[in-house]
Amino acid sequence: MRHLLKPIFDRVTIKELEPDRIRRSGLVVPEGSREDPPQHGIVLAVGPGLDWWDAASVKMPVNPGDHVVFPASAGSWVDVDEERLLVCRVGELLGVLEEIGICPYCGGSGGAGSLSGTECPVCGREQARTEP
Ligand SMILES: [Zn+2]
Numbered sequence: 716m717r718h719l720l721k722p723i724f725d726r727v728t729i730k731e732l733e734p735d736r737i738r739r740s741g742l743v744v745p746e747g748s749r750e751d752p753p754q755h756g757i758v759l760a761v762g763p764g765l766d767w768w769d770a771a772s773v774k775m776p777v778n779p780g781d782h783v784v785f786p787a788s789a790g791s792w793v794d795v796d797e798e799r800l801l802v803c804r805v806g807e808l809l810g811v812l813e814e815i816g817i818c819p820y821c822g823g824s825g826g827a828g829s830l831s832g833t834e835c836p837v838c839g840r841e842q843a844r845t846e847p
Pocket of ligand 1: 820840
């Protein structure tokens with residue numbers, strides 16, 4: 716029987732992505748840094764949050780299935796059904812890795828404003844040429 720490690724309070728359960736898989740998806744793990752690079756994982760389960768969250772309109776910022784990045788020092792690792800799982804507080808996560816749909820910086824038109832003629836630093840699109 717498989718188990719679900721159900722996180723409590725503001726904790727989340729994360730399954731580590733294997734480095735192979737990360738490389739195959741095109742993400743590069745920096746080499747040669749002295750500290751362990753941030754780790755990648757998929758959220759398996761999220762806790763219900765803390766008791767004051769409702770009053771402050773705070774919601775769990777990640778959902779099962781999200782691809783998240785976390786520091787190597789985050790949380791605690793446990794073995795469940797021969798899988799290596801991380802349990803950490805949601806505040807320890809560094810962020811959610813998403814593919815860029817509509818770019819939040821340039822809106823999809825490429826480099827904007829002072830960045831004209833360059834690539835957008837967020838999505839990498841080049842600015843569309845506009846006729847004078
Ligand atoms: Zn952009």
